[in-house]
Amino acid sequence: MAIVELHQLTKSYKTNRGIEDISFSIEEGEIFGFIGPNGAGKSTTIRTLLNFIYPTGGSATIFGKDIVKQSKGIRQHIGYLPSEVHYYDDMKVIDLLTYSGRFYKNFKEERMKGLAASLELDVSRKIEDLSFGNRKKVGIVQALLHEPRLIILDEPTSGLDPLMQHHFFDLLHEEQKRGATIFFSSHVLSEVQRMCNRVAIIKEGRLLKVESIESLTKNKVKNVTLLFGSAAPLSIELEGIVSQEAKNQEIKLLYSGDIQALLKKLSTLPVQDVLIEEPSLEEVFMHYYES
Structure with a gap:
C-alpha cells in the first residue's frame, strides 16, 4: 500500500527554480531515500x-488524502523534522515539547x-542554552513524540x-x-x-531515477582496479568506461558497459591482477550527476 504518491508534482517560481513533474510513491513501512545536492529541490518537494x-x-496524496484539500487531517499523523530548527529561545525544552505534543490526540x-x-x-534547559546539535535533538523528539505514521526527515543528521x-x-x-x-531526505549518501x-x-x-539501493549499486556500474607489472598506460579506450584514473x-x-567486452579488452593488456567490485551509492550518484 502506498502511503505517499506524487503525480507530476510541480512548484514553479518566477525567478528561482522549483520542481517539475516529480512522480514517485512510498510504500507503507519502508525507509525511502531522497537524494541530491543542496539546491536540487529536495526541501521544495517536502514543503x-x-x-x-x-x-x-x-x-x-498522503494516506490516500489530497495534500491540499485534506492537509489538516494529514498532519495529525506526520512527524516532520526540517533541515533547520528554530524555536522560542526563552522556553525550556520540556515546555516546548509538551506544548507541541498537545496538538496531537495520542500524545503521551x-x-x-x-x-x-x-x-x-536535557529537557530542563532553555532553548537559548542549547548547541546546534542539541537543538536538532529537540526537533527529532518533536517529530516523533506522537507516534506518527509517516516521518519526514530533511537533512536530519546535520549537527x-x-x-x-x-x-x-x-x-x-x-x-x-x-x-x-x-x-x-539527505545529501549524505552513505x-x-x-x-x-x-x-x-x-x-x-527534476527526478532522474527511482530505484532500490541494491539495484543501483549492483549490475549497473562496476569499480574495476587493474594492476600492471610496470607503469600503467595513461588511459584505456573502451565504450562503457565512465571514468578512469x-x-x-x-x-x-x-x-x-558489457563485462565480456571488458574482459576481451583486458586480455590484450599486460594486466597482472584485476579486482571488480560493486560501487558505493556515492559513485553511482556521481555517475548520474555527471552524465
Missing part, C-alpha cells in the same frame, strides 16, 4: 507535500521523556556527532518496526545507503 507551499501543477508524556532520554537531551547519529539510526529502525514509514530500501535521485528540480602501476575504472 509542497506538507502544503507549506502551494503546488502549481500535478498532485499528491512518557514517550516524549523516553525519546529525550534515548538522545541524551549530530557520529555516536549520536548511530543512536538516531537505531531509533529510526525502532520506528520502522512500529510500522512507521520514513521519508529520508547515510542513505545505510538506511534506505529505495531511493529517488533529484537534479535541478591512472597512478603508478594501477588504473581505477568506473565501468558501466
Whole structure:
C-alpha cells in the first residue's frame, strides 16, 4: 500500500527554480531515500507535500488524502523534522515539547521523556542554552513524540556527532518496526545507503531515477582496479568506461558497459591482477550527476 504518491508534482517560481513533474510513491513501512545536492529541490518537494507551499501543477496524496484539500487531517499523523530548527529561545525544552505534543490526540508524556532520554537531551534547559546539535535533538523528539505514521526527515543528521547519529539510526529502525514509514531526505549518501530500501535521485528540480539501493549499486556500474607489472598506460579506450584514473602501476575504472567486452579488452593488456567490485551509492550518484 502506498502511503505517499506524487503525480507530476510541480512548484514553479518566477525567478528561482522549483520542481517539475516529480512522480514517485512510498510504500507503507519502508525507509525511502531522497537524494541530491543542496539546491536540487529536495526541501521544495517536502514543503509542497506538507502544503507549506502551494503546488502549481500535478498532485499528491498522503494516506490516500489530497495534500491540499485534506492537509489538516494529514498532519495529525506526520512527524516532520526540517533541515533547520528554530524555536522560542526563552522556553525550556520540556515546555516546548509538551506544548507541541498537545496538538496531537495520542500524545503521551512518557514517550516524549523516553525519546529525550534515548538522545541524551536535557529537557530542563532553555532553548537559548542549547548547541546546534542539541537543538536538532529537540526537533527529532518533536517529530516523533506522537507516534506518527509517516516521518519526514530533511537533512536530519546535520549537527549530530557520529555516536549520536548511530543512536538516531537505531531509533529510526525502532520506528520502522512500529510500522512507521520514513521519508529520508539527505545529501549524505552513505547515510542513505545505510538506511534506505529505495531511493529517488533529484537534479535541478527534476527526478532522474527511482530505484532500490541494491539495484543501483549492483549490475549497473562496476569499480574495476587493474594492476600492471610496470607503469600503467595513461588511459584505456573502451565504450562503457565512465571514468578512469591512472597512478603508478594501477588504473581505477568506473565501468558501466558489457563485462565480456571488458574482459576481451583486458586480455590484450599486460594486466597482472584485476579486482571488480560493486560501487558505493556515492559513485553511482556521481555517475548520474555527471552524465
